[in-house]
Amino acid sequence: MGHSTGCQDVMEYLCRLEVSQQADGLLDGAILQAPVSDREALAQIMGKDSYDRSWKHAQKLIKAGRGEEIMSTQITQNIFEAPCTASRWYSLSSPLHDGADDFFSSDTPMENLEATFGKITPARTPLLILYSGADEFTPQTVNKKAMVERWLDVCRRHGVNVDFANSGIIEGATHNFAKCTDAVVKDFLGRVGRFLKVVGGGGGFEGGLMSKV
Structure with a gap:
C-alpha cells in the first residue's frame, strides 16, 4: 500500500518498471491511499509566486546539466523536510505535464493517464484506489x-x-485520517478488508464485481 507520495512508488512499479512485467501473478495486490497531486499541493502551500519560482529554477538547473544538484531550501521552503534534487522537484512540480512523478494532478491530459493507469494491465495486479474526501492537501x-x-x-x-x-x-477522510470519526475510519477499513478478502482468496475484479480468476 502506498500512502500520499508513496503512491508514486506503487504507480512506478505497476506501469513503468520492467519488474512489473516479471511480477505478473506474483504481486498479490496494490492500494493507492490518498494519492494526491504534489504539484497542486505545492502550489497551494507555497503560493503561486514561490511555486512558480521553484519549478522554473529546477528546470533551469536540469537544462544546465545539474539535475542532481540539491535545491536550496530558500526556494523549496523545506517542504519535504529532506534534501531534494532539481530533477526530483521538477518531476513533482512541473505544470507542463512533463513531470515523471506527476501521476495524480486533476488536470492531467488523457494521453498521460493512458500511459500510466492504462498501462497497469500487463501485470493484472488487483488495485484499490482510495481518495480522502476531505484531504487538506x-x-x-x-x-x-x-x-x-x-x-x-x-x-x-x-x-x-x-x-x-x-x-x-x-x-x-483527511489525508492521513487525523481527527476523523470512527465511522470514517470504519469505512476505510471496510473497503480495504473487502478488497483483501477477494485478493486473498485468489479472486479478481471485473466491472466492479468480485469474480474468481
Missing part, C-alpha cells in the same frame, strides 16, 4: 469524484484489475 477547486472517475474510466477501458466497487472517495 487537495485544493478545494478540485472535483475529487470526477478526477477519480477519470482514473477509473481509463482502468476500465484497458481491463485493469481494479476493485471498482470499493474504490472511490472516502467521505470525511
